[in-house]
Amino acid sequence: ATTAATGNPFAGKDWYANPYYSSEIHTLAIPSLPASLKPAASAVAKVGSFVWMDTRAKIPLLETYLADIKSKNAAGSKLMATFVVYDLPDRDCAALASNGELAIDKDGANIYKTEYIDKIAAIIKKYPNIKVNLAMEPDSLANMITNMGVAKCARAAPYYEELTVYALKTLNLPNVDMYLDGGHAGWLGWDANIGPAAKLYSKVYKAAGSPRGVRGIVTNVSNYNPYRISTCSSITQGNKNCDEERFINSFAPLLRAEGFPAHFIVDVGRSGKQPTGQQAWGDWCNVSGAGFGLRPTTNTGNDLVDALVWVKPGGESDGTSDQSAVRYDGFCGKPSAFKPAPEAGTWFQAYFEMLLKNANPALV
Numbered sequence: 001a002t003t004a005a006t007g008n009p010f011a012g013k014d015w016y017a018n019p020y021y022s023s024e025i026h027t028l029a030i031p032s033l034p035a036s037l038k039p040a041a042s043a044v045a046k047v048g049s050f051v052w053m054d055t056r057a058k059i060p061l062l063e064t065y066l067a068d069i070k071s072k073n074a075a076g077s078k079l080m081a082t083f084v085v086y087d088l089p090d091r092d093c094a095a096l097a098s099n100g101e102l103a104i105d106k107d108g109a110n111i112y113k114t115e116y117i118d119k120i121a122a123i124i125k126k127y128p129n130i131k132v133n134l135a136m137e138p139d140s141l142a143n144m145i146t147n148m149g150v151a152k153c154a155r156a157a158p159y160y161e162e163l164t165v166y167a168l169k170t171l172n173l174p175n176v177d178m179y180l181d182g183g184h185a186g187w188l189g190w191d192a193n194i195g196p197a198a199k200l201y202s203k204v205y206k207a208a209g210s211p212r213g214v215r216g217i218v219t220n221v222s223n224y225n226p227y228r229i230s231t232c233s234s235i236t237q238g239n240k241n242c243d244e245e246r247f248i249n250s251f252a253p254l255l256r257a258e259g260f261p262a263h264f265i266v267d268v269g270r271s272g273k274q275p276t277g278q279q280a281w282g283d284w285c286n287v288s289g290a291g292f293g294l295r296p297t298t299n300t301g302n303d304l305v306d307a308l309v310w311v312k313p314g315g316e317s318d319g320t321s322d323q324s325a326v327r328y329d330g331f332c333g334k335p336s337a338f339k340p341a342p343e344a345g346t347w348f349q350a351y352f353e354m355l356l357k358n359a360n361p362a363l364v
């Protein structure tokens with residue numbers, strides 16, 4: 001079996017220092033860092049984080065890393081693979097910064113199935129003894145809750161739902177555990193959103209046949225909320241779920257009541273410094289004042305929470321601040337957004353340095 005007896009897909013497994021992120025740090029970051037920050041940067045390169053398959057071209061990384069993990073585990077390691085599935089057609093429908101390669105209007109639904117999901121499944125099937133934990137399609141279902149007033153989201157909704165069900169069924173393999181993206185406390189944690197969210201996520205889970213491989217929900221991907229904080233930040237005013245743990249404790253019973261016994265993982269990669277420079281809780285782009293957060297662990301202090309993880313790789317941009325760029329999103333131009341910023345997913349050195357300086361716990 002590749003999932004520990006507790007049912008926790010992360011229990012008993014070691015983190016795989018993602019070579020893609022590690023090489024960004026060693027080739028792009030460390031050479032131009034002040035000597036004082038080089039050790040901290042080297043420490044970040046060793047932290048296990050999720051590998052984003054944000055284009056079809058990134059799928060071969062899955063094969064490369066599974067082969068590497070296989071050989072390391074044959075030599076005695078207990079590594080697991082952690083990847084993000086992120087290539088829906090008309091992706092990031094309520095924003096501009098992370099729009100993807102596939103379009104509904106250009107046969108995107110079929111391409112997503114045959115050239116993306118099916119290819120990922122075929123590779124995973126070649127490594128049945130490696131634990132593969134997947135974060136599924138950040139922001140997509142969350143946008144279906146709060147942004148049906150955005151034409152692009154309203155149009156994409158049936159495709160997001162059908163393709164997510166397809167992905168959950170196709171990737172429901174014995175060595176795979178999947179976590180649907182659940183936005184975050186400042187997104188779906190509001191009283192107005194949490195009920196509808198429980199209904200939609202449970203609907204999708206059941207439409208996929210309540211698959212064993214769907215373990216639950218990942219929250220706070222690419223966001224900055226604390227997992228657990230004693231004093232709520234002022235920007236959370238009006239929402240009792242002011243941290244991710246409160247959100248999860250409120251969300252889980254609603255999901256269970258709808259037939260989805262979800263467990264959770266939380267992205268804490270950029271949550272180390274509280275409060276951040278957010279002026280409003282909806283600020284999501286390259287937020288100033290953020291710092292690397294808690295190191296990945298299964299020691300969460302909450303049976304609903306399998307692990308605290310690093311999903312968004314700190315140092316990769318959330319979106320360009322260049323107002324003339326096609327994918328320029330106004331949120332990346334807000335006062336809270338660190339500027340100048342490169343395109344989403346590309347290396348953002350000054351931001352990486354800020355995350356190093358603000359890291360909590362300290363990196364070295």
Ligand SMILES: O=[N+]([O-])c1ccc(O[C@@H]2O[C@H](CO)[C@@H](O[C@@H]3O[C@H](CO)[C@@H](O[C@@H]4O[C@H](CO)[C@@H](O)[C@H](O)[C@H]4O)[C@H](O)[C@H]3O)[C@H](O)[C@H]2O)cc1
Nearest residue numbers: 092094095139146147186187190221222223238281282284
């Ligand atoms: O008390 N009240 O009276 C009251 C009234 C209205 C309220 O409305 C709520 O306000 C919230 C903001 O506080 C909104 O949450 C924001 O929604 C955005 C999408 O629209 C998210 O953006 C995404 O962020 C991702 C990374 O996280 C990016 O990857 C992605 O590209 C990007 O698109 C923000 O995180 C998220 O914080 C809710 O929708 C909204 O329903 C709330 C309370």
Ligand SMILES: [Mg+2]
Nearest residue numbers: 097098222318
């Ligand atoms: Mg994003």
